[in-house]
Amino acid sequence: MKKTLALILAVLFVLSLTGCKKKTAGSTGSGEFIYGLATEIDNFDPFVATTADAKSIYFNIYEGLTRVSPDGTFVPAVASEVTVSDDAKVYTFKLRDNVYFHNGNPVTMDDVLYSVQHAIDSALTGYGNIASYEATDSKTLVITLTNGSTDFIANASSAIVPKDSDNNGEHALAPVGTGPYAFSEYAVQDHVTLVKNDKYWGEPASLDKITIRFIASSSELLVNYQAGAINGFTANAGITEQVDKNASVINVGNSNAVQMLALNNSAAPFDNVKVRQAVSYAIDSDEIIDMVNYGYGVKIGSAMIPGLSAFFDDSLSSVYDVNLEKAKALLKEAGYPDGFSFTVKVPSVYQVHVDTAQVIVNQLAKVGITMKIQEVDWPTWLEKVYTNRDYEATIISVDGSIASPTAFLARYVSTAHNNFVNFNSADFDAVYAKAVAAVDQAERVQLFKEAQKVISDEAASVYIQDISNILVYTSAFTGFKDYPLYAVDFAAIARAAK
């Protein structure tokens, strides 16, 4: 008995040693791109999983009647033509011919009607505004809205799926769409594989296969990349210094999220506009961008991303340039001549926000404000801070569900369910309502800019930057595109010419 055990152990040991032969790293089949992701995608249902990373992947699998293009405009996809009435209340979609699902079936009006109803049932953004929808013939869908909204063209990018395809929650693990890549295989915590959709109606994908590997943490991404286990990944600014620049392409784009020191406008002392302004004057966004992000960030001054260039008001970025005297004066007026102290609750999963907090501590100390950092885990942050609004200040990047100004500004309406900073301004509510109702593009732009200005004047929070999204990939590939929302467009990726 003792001998057998010893023998088994010895064999195991020897086996594990003889296994140590040298192997070439990074052997990837031609036409495959392996993308490393530090977060896990665990649900592929486009009607449920609305986290940014999930969306960035199923962007490749699903398409809506419309889809976003790299310049931020929405173009027809499953529909071939979209007509919008002058009051933006009636949307008429003509279905495109020869669009096929990944299961081989053609897209019919039944599928589209099912998808629209499923989106309404799932309470997707914008679908609550639908008064009625009907198929006037087998190729024409007319959607009538309760309130006119030019945003619906963006809302209509939600997935078109086969009729009855989610009666038992099948979407979560077996997504079927019309996109350039079809879902092929999913191994929990390990990878998801997408294969090229040969029947794609548009420009077909260049690579046959995309593998998205889930890597436990962002520092492991670099190791995996150096070892050749992945071909590309989204990196922290600090990591770009460590990759071999001769063999890599570093693509810097926007993350399309607003990084802010969110101040709870209902909690003293931040219920006082002067205190919020004082804090804004004391914080140096440029220093944060340099120290935390190695310069990879775009300074902002209100709750709008630079990516939505038509609506972004760059002049607001310098309104609160550092001015310690002004900050001190404002604090005195507000009744805090000696400063005060507060706690910032930072979600610990985001190293960048934790680092930002550390820089801000020193900046605020210069005007006598003491900031204490409390790190909380993500589930706690979502519940305590974001939902229950039980906090004084927090640091977070806020992304938008669609590439539209409403996705970033709607939360500042005093009654909005996601107004987690408790911003309350009658001026804002009025100008925002006007902006949403506006159909004329120039007027709309003007009103959304005014809305941003109110947020800036009232210093609803401290707006810091749009942190750059840094994509690192081996120079064997080319064709990456940036979008004004979270998306990794695998169809555009190709092997680089030798």
Next chain:
Amino acid sequence: MHYLAKKTLILFLTLLLVSLFTFVAFHIIPGDPARLILGTQATDEKLEMLRHQLGTDRPLSDQYLSWIGGFLKGDFGTSIRYSMPVKNLIGERLPVTLLLGLISLALILLISIPIGIFSARVKDTFLEQVISFFTMAGISTPGFFLSILFIWIFGLILRIFTPGQYVSYQTDLSGFLQFMFFPALAIAVPQIATLVKYIRASMLDELGRDYVRTAKGKGASLTSILYSHVFRNAVVSVIPLFGMIIGSIFSGSIIVEQVFGVPGIGRLLISSVTGRDFPLTQALVMYVATIIVITNFLVDILIQVIDPRIRLS
């Protein structure tokens, strides 16, 4: 027999308490799985819908009772995060972690026993200093740091294995062992160091006893005394340690799997907690608790088998 029955009862009671504590702890910490799935775009309407679908809107007592009812019937429920039966998720990973644990255990035994005996033999020499330096270093180096060090040295510099490129034991056994050797070693090193220290101490303790003097007086060689008399007696005092070592192998594998990217139970446990995936966490905790409780149970019995002088009651 009476002793065995009592021990078995305690074993089940312990597991029941573990499940209850896990359940309570899990519901005290903040975090809502439905909200995690929906993220910051959640609306009250969608949350309510999803909570109902997941069954997390039911009263807590209901949730616990239905969980334990299912568990006793062998039904571990469906993972909230992965929308798959918990059984399948664990089933796929269990062999990976068990093999990792087995390789670690093999390394621990194969390395620590000879070194432990050897260090007792070279008492008061320079070699003993060297061994004691390495055991101190081994005990004080945390597993995650060793993992990073191994990945750097063996993966990136020497290129003996590809970091992050886990090879399944089903497709390529030698590739699997080649990859698993390093995480197994990272788990083993602190345990080896601990065990060497213990073996050495109990060997020296035994060496000072009268029977050794008698054996020496009879003219037996040091080697034969060490292996046929001292080691057998010394091992009895080391065996209780094995309950602890098995526990450490599993707790060590949680971190090490994460760093090496091994798709085992450890990684699953971490993501089930961060995803507030109750059915999955509970099943995993039960699994780890069962292994540790049973190991300790077996160790208690084993000690009596090896040394008939010990009678526990």
